[in-house]
Amino acid sequence: MAVVNLKAGAITNRDATPKVLTNSNISRADLQEAVATIECAADDATGSTYRMVSIPSNAVINEILLYTDILDSGAATMAFDIGLYHTTADGGAVVDADLFASAVLMLTSAINGTKVAHEANDIANAEKMLWQILALDADPNCMYDIVLTTTGDNDTAGTISLKVRYKQ
Amino acid sequence: MAVVNLKSGAITNRDATPKVLTNSNISRAALQEAVGTLESISGNDIDSVYRFCQIPSNARVSQVLLYCDDLGSTTIADFGLHDTTENGAAVVDRDFFASAVSLKDGALNGVDITHESGVAFEIAKCEMMVWQALGLAADPNKMYDVTAMLTAANNGTGTISLKVLFAQ
Numbered sequence: 265m266a267v268v269n270l271k272a273g274a275i276t277n278r279d280a281t282p283k284v285l286t287n288s289n290i291s292r293a294d295l296q297e298a299v300a301t302i303e304c305a306a307d308d309a310t311g312s313t314y315r316m317v318s319i320p321s322n323a324v325i326n327e328i329l330l331y332t333d334i335l336d337s338g339a340a341t342m343a344f345d346i347g348l349y350h351t352t353a354d355g356g357a358v359v360d361a362d363l364f365a366s367a368v369l370m371l372t373s374a375i376n377g378t379k380v381a382h383e384a385n386d387i388a389n390a391e392k393m394l395w396q397i398l399a400l401d402a403d404p405n406c407m408y409d410i411v412l413t414t415t416g417d418n419d420t421a422g423t424i425s426l427k428v429r430y431k432q
Numbered sequence: 433m434a435v436v437n438l439k440s441g442a443i444t445n446r447d448a449t450p451k452v453l454t455n456s457n458i459s460r461a462a463l464q465e466a467v468g469t470l471e472s473i474s475g476n477d478i479d480s481v482y483r484f485c486q487i488p489s490n491a492r493v494s495q496v497l498l499y500c501d502d503l504g505s506t507t508i509a510d511f512g513l514h515d516t517t518e519n520g521a522a523v524v525d526r527d528f529f530a531s532a533v534s535l536k537d538g539a540l541n542g543v544d545i546t547h548e549s550g551v552a553f554e555i556a557k558c559e560m561m562v563w564q565a566l567g568l569a570a571d572p573n574k575m576y577d578v579t580a581m582l583t584a585a586n587n588g589t590g591t592i593s594l595k596v597l598f599a600q
Contacts (some may be wrong), residue, residue, distance in 0.1 A: 297599055299496055299557050300440030302436070309433035315443040316486055317459065326600045329495070331547060377544035407491045409443065409595040417433055425555040429463065 293431030301425040314412040326429040331421030335370040341416040342370040461599030469593040476586040484594040491598040504588025509580040
């Protein structure tokens, strides 16, 4: 065993000689938020997509808050991934369907602001911009849509809302 | 069952031809926070009003977080909106955010009560500004106080704090 004194990247940068600048989206960032709401139908099948918000590829995600009505009658089949797609203008294709959360199950109670930013996304990615999490070589300087993709059939109509907080 | 591809309002606007502008308080909103704390006293009766902070009528409320000590054995409160003192101080919607929240069953640590009441500010209204959620025909261009109003007498003494995150 050993007593250690660890430093995060920004602290290491600050304490270096000479000091190293840290991207402001990590150390003193103003939070921005995108919010969206949609109404899903009772017969939406597996593979349906709900496009919620658009965020830039250099965003550092702070939090994603999920709110839903009761969206399952008791059979517990309704679930969805939360991830990234290209925007419609960029072709609309899937980038990583469950980057943030995987098979989030809708239960027979409403969801009230559950944090899903790191349900599937490793917390070690907390300082990274989206393009870095996606392991791209460089920032593509584009927008991505945050999309819910159903992984189970829906049997109850209702509201789904998402609040995405991020920094640039 | 059918596979569907739904879009939120902002995504629909972006994909329209011609594009439709979306209010920046929805899509790239800078978050602001108002915070208020007060000391409640045992003996405060039903319909007592605790005023925490003020927000503008064109605020799009992102989150209302409630913190409090364990307040006795009877204390219950609505959380909503009043006119400011300058505007007459009358109740606007006493349970706009939350209805009959128990403050007597243990301390609360940042409970999300934004959409708790599920009526005036249900999750389907999360993109709306306060005046829209209130059902007004136009923005009154004024401030509202965010308040707690007791629905059962307070028989505990202690701190109540509220953090209101919003965008304009």
